[in-house]
Amino acid sequence: GQSLEQPSEVTAVEGAIVQINCTYQTSGFYGLSWYQQHDGGAPTFLSYNALDGLEETGRFSSFLSRSDSYGYLLLQELQMKDSASYFCAVKAAGNKLTFGGGTRVLVKP
């Protein structure tokens, strides 16, 4: 089966940088995705990495190392609206997208 590990909570101040790590164990790995979910809201897609390296999308960047079964989401220039839960997810054999337990990011003024 698949398993993903990510920290449960991170707190930072506005303007700071936060890195959310995700380690995974899976069979037939195809890619690592990141989703953002505000309280009571729907998860929204942030990024997808299929190959090693860094993908940058505005203030958010995502990194993948397939050899280390590891990835991270980097949130830069934190804003209050970035307070949310962030989930990593792996696409693996069987076409299943499996999510981690989520990291709650709390941004303080």
Place this chain on the structure above:
Amino acid sequence: DSGVTQTPKHLITATGQRVTLRCSPRSGDLSVYWYQQSLDQGLQFLIQYYNGEERAKGNILERFSAQQFPDLHSELNLSSLELGDSALYFCASSLRGAQGRGNTIYFGEGSWLTVV
């Protein structure tokens, strides 16, 4: 607004009962996914349909079933409900059946189910 529509938004029912959750995917999307999110839990994949056929199965209980109709909307049926089934049930859709680059999954706002 993701374009994925779920009904009902909220539902309260008693143990032992049966409910049906409905999902309309984004226009043009052929794949529908169902996820369960319990309080303070991650997203648990239940099942995926692609163009009317079951494509992948996750940790879906035998008391639960789903289907995708010819017009591509989907229903998740939950029966013999237990207190532990109380959760937020998300439907998501994507254009293609394989998840990955160029095939973003879009989530609906979810259906809150409370079993009392």
